Amino acid sequence: MTQAINTQTKAAFQALKCKECGAEYELQASHVCELCFGPLEVAYDYSALRRSVTRESIQAGPNSMWRYRQFLPVNSENPIDVGTGMTPLVRSQRLARRLGLNKLYIKNDAVNMPTLSFKDRVVSVALTRARELGFTTVSCASTGNLANSTAAIAAHAGLDCCVFIPADLEAGKVLGSLIYSPTLMAVKGNYDQVNRLCSEVANTHGWGFVNINLRPYYSEGSKTLGFEVAEQLGWQLPDHIVAPLASGSLFTKIYKGFNEFVEAGLVEGKPVKFSGAQAEGCSPIAQAYKEGRDFIKPVKPNTIAKSIAIGNPADGVYAVEIAKKTGGSIEAVTDAEIIEGIKLLAETEGIFTETAGGTTIAVLKKLVEAGKIDPDETTVVYITGNGLKTQEAVHGYIGEPLTIEAKLDSFEQALERSRTLERLEWQQVLV
Numbered sequence: 318m319t320q321a322i323n324t325q326t327k328a329a330f331q332a333l334k335c336k337e338c339g340a341e342y343e344l345q346a347s348h349v350c351e352l353c354f355g356p357l358e359v360a361y362d363y364s365a366l367r368r369s370v371t372r373e374s375i376q377a378g379p380n381s382m383w384r385y386r387q388f389l390p391v392n393s394e395n396p397i398d399v400g401t402g403m404t405p406l407v408r409s410q411r412l413a414r415r416l417g418l419n420k421l422y423i424k425n426d427a428v429n430m431p432t433l434s435f436k437d438r439v440v441s442v443a444l445t446r447a448r449e450l451g452f453t454t455v456s457c458a459s460t461g462n463l464a465n466s467t468a469a470i471a472a473h474a475g476l477d478c479c480v481f482i483p484a485d486l487e488a489g490k491v492l493g494s495l496i497y498s499p500t501l502m503a504v505k506g507n508y509d510q511v512n513r514l515c516s517e518v519a520n521t522h523g524w525g526f527v528n529i530n531l532r533p534y535y536s537e538g539s540k541t542l543g544f545e546v547a548e549q550l551g552w553q554l555p556d557h558i559v560a561p562l563a564s565g566s567l568f569t570k571i572y573k574g575f576n577e578f579v580e581a582g583l584v585e586g587k588p589v590k591f592s593g594a595q596a597e598g599c600s601p602i603a604q605a606y607k608e609g610r611d612f613i614k615p616v617k618p619n620t621i622a623k624s625i626a627i628g629n630p631a632d633g634v635y636a637v638e639i640a641k642k643t644g645g646s647i648e649a650v651t652d653a654e655i656i657e658g659i660k661l662l663a664e665t666e667g668i669f670t671e672t673a674g675g676t677t678i679a680v681l682k683k684l685v686e687a688g689k690i691d692p693d694e695t696t697v698v699y700i701t702g703n704g705l706k707t708q709e710a711v712h713g714y715i716g717e718p719l720t721i722e723a724k725l726d727s728f729e730q731a732l733e734r735s736r737t738l739e740r741l742e743w744q745q746v747l748v
C-alpha cells in the first residue's frame with residue numbers, strides 16, 4: 318500500500334550532507350564534515366517536493382518567504398514569520414536606459430522586513446530551526462546587518478540574544494542592533510577576527526550561532542531570493558543575475574534555489590549567468606576568479622563596503638566555480654565607484670541602498686561597459702541592504718539643504734542661487 322504524502326506534516330529536508338565528500342549527518346546543529354572538514358549543506362527529497370508542491374500551492378501560501386516553506390529546513394508549521402521576503406521586483410526604466418539595457422530588474426531587499434536587508438531571510442530560517450533544536454540563546458558573528466536581523470527576530474521570538482560585530486561599524490548598524498536590547502559585543506578587530514572568536518564561544522557556550530553551528534540551515538534562507546525572482550518573473554528564470562559577495566553564501570544559494578525550482582518542475586531549466594560583485598578593498602573572491610585560482614587567498618579588508626568585507630570567505634571557492642561554469646563574471650570596484658553606484662540607483666530609480674548595493678550597481682555598470690551583459694538579456698540585480706544604515710558612506714557627496722527664512726523672497730533667492738549653481742556645474746561638465 319502506498320501512503321500519500323501529507324504535505325502539511327512531512328518536511329522534505331532529509332540530512333546534512335558534506336559538499337566535498339558527500340558524507341551524511343543527522344539534522345543537528347553542526348556545519349563541518351568530521352571526515353574531510355568540508356561544509357555541510359541541507360539535502361532534500363526532491364521527488365517528494367515534485368509530488369507535493371505546485372505553483373498554486375505556493376501562491377496559496379503566505380505573502381512572505383514562508384510560501385516556500387517546503388524548500389526550507391524547518392519542521393514547524395508555524396515558523397517565525399515577521400513578514401520577511403516577497404520584496405518588490407522592480408522593472409527598471411531609467412537606470413536601464415542610462416546603462417543601455419532593455420530588460421533590467423531590481424530585486425529590492427533594501428525594504429525587506431523587519432530590518433531592511435536580505436539577512437532577515439537567513440535569520441528567519443536559522444531561528445526557527447534553533448527553536449526546533451532547543452536553543453534558548455542565539456548569536457552570530459556579523460558585519461552589521463546580520464546582528465540587526467538576529468537581534469530583531471530573536472526579540473520577536475522571545476529568544477535570548479548575544480551578537481558580535483567589529484567595533485568600527487557605521488552608527489546605523491550599531492543602533493540597528495541595540496534598539497532590540499541584545500547583548501552586543503563590539504570586538505576590536507575585523508570580521509574575520511570576530512568570526513574566529515565566535516567559533517570558540519560556540520564550542521564552549523552551547524549557543525545557536527546562526528552563521529556558525531546553524532550555518533547549513535541559515536544559508537538555505539537565501540534560496541528564497543532565487544525562488545521569488547523566478548515567481549515574480551512569471552515562473553521563469555532570468556538570463557543573468559548580479560549579486561554582491563561577502564562569504565559567497567547568498568550567491569551560491571540563489572543558484573541552488575533556481576536549480577531546485579527546475580528540479581521540482583516549477584520552472585523550465587535554462588542557462589543563467591551568475592555574476593558577482595566585491596569591493597576592491599576586500600575582493601578575495603574576485604581575485605581568485607581573475608587569476609583562475611580554485612582557492613582563496615585571505616585578505617585584510619579596507620573598504621567602505623563593510624557589510625561585505627569578509628577577508629576569508631567560507632563559500633568563496635563555490636562562488637568562483639558557479640561564475641565560471643555559468644559564463645558569468647566576478648568584478649571588483651573602488652570605494653569611489655561604490656558611492657557613485659549608490660547615487661546612480663537613488664537618482665534613477667528612487668531606491669536608497671547601502672554600500673553593498675552601491676558595489677553591485679557599480680559592478681553592473683562595469684559589466685555592461687565591458688560587453689559582458691547583452692542588452693536584451695533579462696538581467697536581475699540584487700539590492701541587499703538599505704542606505705539609511707550606512708549614511709557615513711555618502712556624507713559629503715550628496716549636497717546640502719538650502720536653509721532659508723520662512724519668507725517668500727528668501728525662498729525665491731535661494732531657488733535662483735541653486736539654479737545658477739546648477740548651470741555653473743553643467744558648464745564645468747561641458748568644458
Ligand SMILES: *Cc1c(COP(=O)(O)O)cnc(C)c1O
Pocket residue numbers: 434435436462463561562563564565566567568624625671673674701702
Ligand atoms: C551579508 C551581506 C551580503 C553578502 O552575504 P554572503 O551570503 O555572506 O555573501 C550582501 N549584502 C548585504 C547588505 C549583506 O549584509
Ligand SMILES: [Zn+2]
Pocket residue numbers: 335336337338339340350351352353354355
Ligand atoms: Zn566531507
